[in-house]
Amino acid sequence: MLVLLPPSEGKAASGRGAPLKAESLSLPGLAGARAAVLDELLELCAADEEKAREVLGLSEGLRGEIAKNVELRTAGTRPAGEIYTGVLYDALGLATLEPDARRRARQSLLVFSGLWGAVRVGDRIPSYRCSMGVKLPGLGALGAYWRGAMEAVLPEAAGSGLVLDLRSSAYAAAWKPKGEVAGRTATVRVLHSQVVDGVEKRSVVSHFNKATKGRLVRDLLMAGAKPAGPGELVEVLRELGYVVEAQAPGRAGGGGGLGVGGGQIP
DSSP states (O other): OEEEOOOSSBBOOOOOOOOGGGGGGOOOGHHHHHHHHHHHHHHHHHHOHHHHHHHHHOOOGGTTTHHHTTTTTSSSSEEEEBOOOHHHHHHHGGGGOOOOHHHHHHHEEEEEEETEEEEEEEEEEEOOOTTTTTEEEETTHHHHHHHHHHHHHHHTTTSSSOEEEEEHHHHTOOOOOOOOHHTTTTEEEEEEEEEETEEEEEOOHHHHHHHHHHHHHHHHHHOOOOOOOOHHHHHHHHHHHHHHEEOOOOSSSOEEEEEEEEEEEE
């Protein structure tokens, strides 16, 4: 099983470990694209702080992130699973997984990134600020830029099992599974119920969506689940206590989406 995750906007501080060794990152086929994005990001942030703030979409209060980017080659690193924080990663709780589940996490979780393309949670990276929605002056929109490199690398990384896609739309733009891989890919929408004037309405709510996805991944890792496709995933999730609504496969041959109940909105 390969689980595709979004990163977090907020990130923990860089560690005290050795500086970035780009050649040690997973998915070496992305090395050339990573180097190009890193080079341009460093040049942008070092040359013109105000322009960098505009390009990166940073508020005045986040101006310090630009200086952090300038130091990316020399800053300390820590595992990506510790760098990424926020609601999803808090609910996932990588640090508190049992040893076998932690090993499965290192093998199966792939975090998409505007700067790195995609990394595994054990890859050591510095803290940075560069979302997939950024449009760099030279390389252009990162979602489109990464697409070519991803198409050459991700099908192999997907292996032969389920691909569970939990990315947000901005990060999903960087790679869309095709062909046989698409047939065993499942996307998840977390649906929450709210009673309005006596009528139950269901919707996607960001905070609950992220928290439920984090718990769902944690439960799958702890259970050692290895569903081969969307159908088996439905069965596994129901056994784990989730309310699941399976949707029909899409026209492009995708494995279809899943609606997962995330509880009632207070």
